[in-house]
Structures are given as C-alpha cells and as structure tokens.
Amino acid sequence: MPSPIRRHPLAAQVADVLLERLQAGEWPLGHRLPGETTLAAQLGVGRSTLREAIRELSGKGVLDSRQGAGVFVTALDAPGxxxxxxxxxxxxxxxxxxxxxxxxxxxxxxxxxxxxxxxxxxxxxxxxxxxxxxxxxxxxxxxxxxxxxxxxxxxxxxxxxxxxxxxxxxxxxxxxxxxxxxxxxxxxxxxxxxxxxxxxxxxxxxxxxxxxxxxxxxxxxxxxxxxxxxxx
Known part of the structure; x- marks a missing residue:
C-alpha cells in the first residue's frame, strides 16, 4: 500500500507516491500511465498538482510525457x-x-x-x-x-x-x-x-x-x- 500523502509541498508528495507505485510494479517499464483525470482522482489531488509531479519525475528521467500519446514510464528509480x-x-x-x-x-x-x-x-x-x-x-x-x-x-x-x-x-x-x-x-x-x-x-x-x-x-x-x- 503506497504511503499516505503528508508532507509539503503537495506536488513533491504526489511525485513520491507515484514513484512508490512504479517501484511496486503497478506500471511496468515502457507502459503508459492512466489518463490525467483518472490518475488525479485516484490520488485525490488536482490536475495541476499532478502535472507538476509528473514534470518533477520527468526531469529525473522516470517519466516521459509525449504530446498526444500520454505519459510513459522510462525508469523505475530516481537516482541522486x-x-x-x-x-x-x-x-x-x-x-x-x-x-x-x-x-x-x-x-x-x-x-x-x-x-x-x-x-x-x-x-x-x-x-x-x-x-x-x-x-x-x-x-x-x-x-x-x-x-x-x-x-x-x-x-x-x-x-x-x-x-x-x-x-x-x-x-x-x-x-x-x-x-x-x-x-x-x-x-x-x-x-x-x-x-x-x-x-x-x-x-x-x-x-x-x-x-x-x-x-x-x-x-x-x-x-x-x-x-x-x-x-x-
């Protein structure tokens, strides 16, 4: 079960939860995430917060947002x-x-x-x-x-x-x-x-x-x- 969202800022918390779910195998490498509306509802956050979280993970090479196609998993780790x-x-x-x-x-x-x-x-x-x-x-x-x-x-x-x-x-x-x-x-x-x-x-x-x-x-x-x- 993913950890509850507690810390601030909210977008960073959402990014942490998404990463947890990726590492738990919910979305395998190369697969597309659910649509923005569906995923935001699952996480209980607004779409703008979800977009910011996705941008954060994209910047770390974990996700790849492709125009017209969706958001895809490109790594299962966010290296430091x-x-x-x-x-x-x-x-x-x-x-x-x-x-x-x-x-x-x-x-x-x-x-x-x-x-x-x-x-x-x-x-x-x-x-x-x-x-x-x-x-x-x-x-x-x-x-x-x-x-x-x-x-x-x-x-x-x-x-x-x-x-x-x-x-x-x-x-x-x-x-x-x-x-x-x-x-x-x-x-x-x-x-x-x-x-x-x-x-x-x-x-x-x-x-x-x-x-x-x-x-x-x-x-x-x-x-x-x-x-x-x-x-x-």
Whole structure:
C-alpha cells in the first residue's frame, strides 16, 4: 500500500507516491500511465498538482510525457548522486557496465528463472517484436521511442529473472542514461535489419529457457558488445 500523502509541498508528495507505485510494479517499464483525470482522482489531488509531479519525475528521467500519446514510464528509480556520475559518463562506458551486469544476470536467469519469469520474458519479447518489426526503415520518432522502451523492458525481464535485487537496481540506474542515447543512435543510424536484431534476442531467450547459462551469458555479451561497437 503506497504511503499516505503528508508532507509539503503537495506536488513533491504526489511525485513520491507515484514513484512508490512504479517501484511496486503497478506500471511496468515502457507502459503508459492512466489518463490525467483518472490518475488525479485516484490520488485525490488536482490536475495541476499532478502535472507538476509528473514534470518533477520527468526531469529525473522516470517519466516521459509525449504530446498526444500520454505519459510513459522510462525508469523505475530516481537516482541522486548516481545520476550525476552517469550524466558525465560516456555512453560506451555505460554499455561496458551493462555488459558486466546483464551478462551475469543472463547466466543467473538461465539457472533461476521460474515459470512466471518465462511468461514475462516471452511476453516482453513479443512486445519488442511488435515495436521493432519495421524499426530498420522507420523515420517516425514516436515509433523509435516505443521500440527503445520495449527493448529496455525486455532486457529488464531477463535481469529480474536472475532474482538479484542489486543487479536489478543497477540496471534501472542505467536506463535514464542509455535510453536517450539509443533513441539518438537509431534516428541517425537505423538498424541494418530489425529481424536480425530480434533474432539475437530470441537466442538469448532460448538459452534462458534451455537453462544454458553459458549460452545466455555469451548471447547477452555479444549483443551488447555489438551495440558498443556501433557507438564507436
């Protein structure tokens, strides 16, 4: 149950409650929040207060307000000092850290995954395919954003399947830094083949399903290494 709203200013309290609900899993990474009227009524605040709270979380990289589309979840953490470090780190450095985190998480996921984890991973893979099918030729900015969000959501399900809260927290901390860089890269340099890119992710899922930690780690590492080289 989210904490009651008590402190002032009110918008900051609303932002805290929204963040609590995000971290509790009410709105997964990449998903859209309920409409402004509905959400304001749920929280018992005015729409102007809700907008201010959303602006605060958007400024921290947690939410993304897209004109005509709604408000989307882009991270599940609001980093403090870590945000400063990541802002000054090169995207290549961040990807290298992702390799260390995600390759290990993939190996653990292949050993520890549960039936519920597999359902979540397969669902995220399907959603990624829907958003990535034409990403190699698309010039629609909203579609690129959706693809990146679907991709990050997929990778998070694999990390979560490792059942290591520290790895999940570290991954969530990288999302605000990686997401805009990925979007910029795809705008300038679309994928050569969306199908080939998706096949790499399917291979990772097969390794997790087959309980093959070595193959899962190698699949994750090779994919992210190719991503790093694309930035170089």
């Amino acid at each position: 000092d870590r945000e400063t470090v990541l802002r000054h780190a090169s995207i290549v450095s961040v990807i290298e850290a992702r390799i260390a985190i995600e390759a290990e998480a993939a190996g653990l996921a292949a050993v520890r995954r549960t039936p519920a984890d597999l359902r979540a991973i397969r669902r995220a893979l399907r959603e990624r395919r829907t958003d990535g099918r034409t990403i190699d030729s698309i010039d629609n900015i909203g579609t690129i954003d959706a693809h990146v969000d679907a991709d990050m959501a997929f990778h998070r399900t694999v990390v979560r399947a490792a059942h290591n809260d520290v790895l999940t927290e570290l991954f969530d901390g990288f999302v605000p830094r990686v997401r805009p860089a990925m979007i910029d890269m795809l705008r300038l340099r679309p994928l050569v083949s969306g199908e080939a890119d998706h096949a790499v992710h399917e291979a990772l899922v097969r390794a997790v399903v087959d309980r093959d930690p070595g193959a899962a780690m190698e699949s994750s590492r090779s994919h992210l290494t190719a991503l790093k080289e694309a930035f170089l």
